[in-house]
Amino acid sequence: MNLPNRNAQVRLRRQRDGLPDAGDFQMGDGPVPEPGDGEFLVRTIYLSLDPYIRKAIRGDHPGHAVLSAGDVIYGRAVARVVKSRHAGVKQGDYMVAETGWQSYAVLTPKKIVQRIDPAMGPLSTAIGVLGMPGLTAWGSIAHLAPPTVGDTYVVSAAAGPVGGTVGQLAKIAGARVVGIAGGKEKCDVALRTYGFDACIDYKKDGWEQALQLACPNGIDIYHDNVGAPLLMKLVAYFNLYAKVVMCGRPGDYHSGEFGGLSPGPFIGKRAQLRGLVVYDYEKDLPRYLRVASTLLREGRLRFKEDHADGIEDTPGHFLKLMRGENVGKAIVAVGPEKG
Amino acid sequence: MNLPNRNAQVRLRRQRDGLPDAGDFQMGDGPVPEPGDGEFLVRTIYLSLDPYIRKAIRGDHPGHAVLSAGDVIYGRAVARVVKSRHAGVKQGDYMVAETGWQSYAVLTPKKIVQRIDPAMGPLSTAIGVLGMPGLTAWGSIAHLAPPTVGDTYVVSAAAGPVGGTVGQLAKIAGARVVGIAGGKEKCDVALRTYGFDACIDYKKDGWEQALQLACPNGIDIYHDNVGAPLLMKLVAYFNLYAKVVMCGRPGDYHSGEFGGLSPGPFIGKRAQLRGLVVYDYEKDLPRYLRVASTLLREGRLRFKEDHADGIEDTPGHFLKLMRGENVGKAIVAVGPEKG
Secondary structure, eight states: OOOOSEEEEEEEOOOOSSSOOGGGEEEEEEEOOOOOTTOEEEEEEEEEOOTHHHHHHTTOSTTOOOOOTTOBOOOEEEEEEEEEOSTTOOTTOEEEEOOOSBSEEEEOGGGEEEEEOGGGSOGGGGGTTTSHHHHHHHIIIIIIOOOOTTOEEEEESTTSHHHHHHHHHHHHTTOEEEEEESSHHHHHIIIIISOOSEEEETTSTTHHHHHHHHOTTOEEEEEESSOHHHHHHHGGGEEEEEEEEEOSOHHHHHSGGGOOBOHHHHHHTTOEEEEOOGGGGGGGHHHHHHHHHHHHHTTSSOOOEEEEESGGGHHHHHHHHHTTOOOSEEEEEOSOSOO | OOOOSEEEEEEEOOOOSSSOOGGGEEEEEEEOOOOOTTOEEEEEEEEEOOTHHHHHHTTOSTTOOOOOTTOBOOOEEEEEEEEEOSTTOOTTOEEEEOOOSBSEEEEOGGGEEEEEOGGGSOGGGGGTTTSHHHHHHHIIIIIIOOOOTTOEEEEESTTSHHHHHHHHHHHHTTOEEEEEESSHHHHHIIIIISOOSEEEETTSTTHHHHHHHHOTTOEEEEEESSOHHHHHHHGGGEEEEEEEEEOSOHHHHHSGGGOOBOHHHHHHTTOEEEEOOGGGGGGGHHHHHHHHHHHHHTTSSOOOEEEEESGGGHHHHHHHHHTTOOOSEEEEEOSOSOO
């Protein structure tokens, strides 16, 4: 297969407040760049679309400076090394790296997020169940609030890669797992693909009653992916000593629209709340990958991806994610896996 | 010593919103009541004044129905059995019991909060350091967030019986202890009576800078006795993985004036927050009393009481507590210890 000889890029056209729209992005291209000494050239295979990107563009996310018009949009991708002038990186290596939204990128090793052993599982899972979203789930399940037999485990954003993995691992650990998601399609993924015991569509009237019915023994652990207002509603159904893993995006938690927590009900329930930041578990990634790749091969751990094809579809696919209409991990297939 | 032959009582005169005032209470008296079968008569020695009483009067506290005009005010006291018609209770027994604000009460055993062994320490400490406030501190120190050598331990409401005991136990465990309190007099108690390493007067300008200077290595554990707004300020000085024991009064936490917590900064600090309810540790009271009474005898654990004398001073002393002007445990000495 021939690789393109130009570097297609998605660039910022304008900075705006509020939800981004198609006019905020523009396509561009340039020559395929050449790596200098200590650098290497990668080509993008699967671009990961994530909610944090919106914040990063505006400089509101740790480690990301605000972008100017004409800059390539931030992003991580499964990538393959085309040419290397760094001793620790070999042509043909697969990795997750900070490529940005483009088909080629010249990088240094500090832009590597994770090296990929293709034997572990499908390449695309390195930005999903076998990547940071999976490790986030592992931090919650293995470290912060391990579920066990008979627990009632509730997880929000249940169709997503973190929520889906958290819930499946909780089921494997013997818990009754109840997802919360927006819309029938996402609930179907939680039920049919992930095998949750129940999934509550919070966009439907009477969802709180449905949740209560789905949790006849109360909630023991809640993995929170969405923020304070839902957490304030769920505390009413907590058992005493319930555990909460706060895994929402801190940037969103800060904004006024997401409201705040009143400690009272959490004291009443003797609840335990802990904040999760995935970077704390990077040293545990090899162990997680051994566990998860085995479960994946056995068909006991499943994933759902929402693919767009071609880098030119990236803005549209990102806007779909921003509207919450993606079902599963949002990915853009940019280039071939092999070659 | 002769005991009074009438039962002096403080009764509710009117229910109002907002801070209570002297016009809300009225003195009354009645005959000394006679215990029926299965009941016993106690006389009040030390009446405990506590912030929860304000809520209880209005029926806003668990287990307390709203009071009507003419009802005796709720309250706990160190009391002694005068006459018993219950096989498990003997004349001369000391106990902490739900007597209400009156000099005599006829009770059943379910009104007993705690039996008192007078050999453990001064009788009045059974409603302070050797009672529920002390056990609250023990729940925090021994169960929810044990401090250790080198920790920086911060506690609010530092002059009070819970805050003072928490801080002294943390010091005994090797921590650097920094109190937060309102006013110089309370800070002096924390420093001189309790021996804290520092105490910050939050009513003084620049108190946050003073706190930062007093915690050069950051905060490892924060025992919170006051609520969300202070907690939201302190999180900036937390170390990673800092622990918070939420021990404020849930009733107050509910009210809008106390604001809410934004989860974002707590996630960023990977903080662990746990709610404390003292009733969970009742089974551990004997162990705590052994530990605390020994420390008390050795002079390593100290307490501060703010006494009023005579039941007729109860409303005034309660209003002082409501204004936050008490320094130490608020107590009304109603009757003699002996006899």
